[in-house]
Amino acid sequence: MMSECTHECSTCGESCSQRQEPQSLLKELNPAARVGKVYGVVSGKGGVGKSMTTCQLAVTMRRRGYQVGVLDADVTGPSIPKAFGLHQQATGSEAGMNPVLTRTGIQVMSTNLLLANETDPVIWRGPVISGVVQQFWTDVLWNCDYLFVDMPPGTGDVSLSVFQSIPLDGILIVASPQELVSMVVEKAVKMAEMMEVPILGVVENMSYVACPDCGQHIHLFGQGKTREAAERHSLPLLAEMPIDPALAALVDAGDIESFEGSWLDGAADRLEGK
């Protein structure tokens, strides 16, 4: 006998006349907002430079003349506002939340821009965190050609929620050489494949150190091995970014928009469809 209908088709095996087809979990953008392409920046684990890469990609595309936004989905460890030197609070109105603008006009939304005190920890459970990320998509008045989503590290429920609720045009994977060779990133790759989101390629961070005297590139973890590993997994290697103390200093000073270096040009060309 059929039990009483709860209208929860996803947890019921009966094929009755009221059964509804699975519905898309994608959320609608704020009707007053405009977003061209959306790219997620992911990593296999924390601390490999995902936020650094997100910031530099945003700056590079801004330098190319585009309207650019950064949605900081790393809710419990937001590092985007600091890198851009943003300490004010975001404002809002009936129409939605206004992203905060950086010095060069990049639009940013992050939990750190909503907290009364930016050093307060975010002690929220998963569903609340996922809800905040969704609101950054549904409520913020974005006006951009490219929106970069700094994804939470790993493949937990917040990452899943981003994949399900935001219509990503693709993802870029950030990895250190060791990660690439050992394929720690493989879980992130598989998650993107399962969610049917195209992978644009890999940005390798901390690939080498340039000698300050002669400029020679010192590949601390060996040269060529990562390209080989990426190719083995059919992942185009879009960029090789050095360890550069000047970059870390710029992040600490909130001045990442002043970075010099062209290592992300290949990734930017790819984003432009070149």
Ligand SMILES: Nc1ncnc2c1ncn2[C@@H]1O[C@H](COP(=O)(O)OP(=O)(O)OP(=O)(O)O)[C@@H](O)[C@H]1O
């Ligand atoms: N290429 C680099 N050269 C110098 N410092 C770097 C480089 N990449 C990242 N860093 C520094 O390393 C630290 C970690 O980088 P970042 O915050 O971007 O990592 P993450 O992968 O986003 O970490 P998490 O996921 O844990 O937030 C930061 O202090 C950053 O400034």
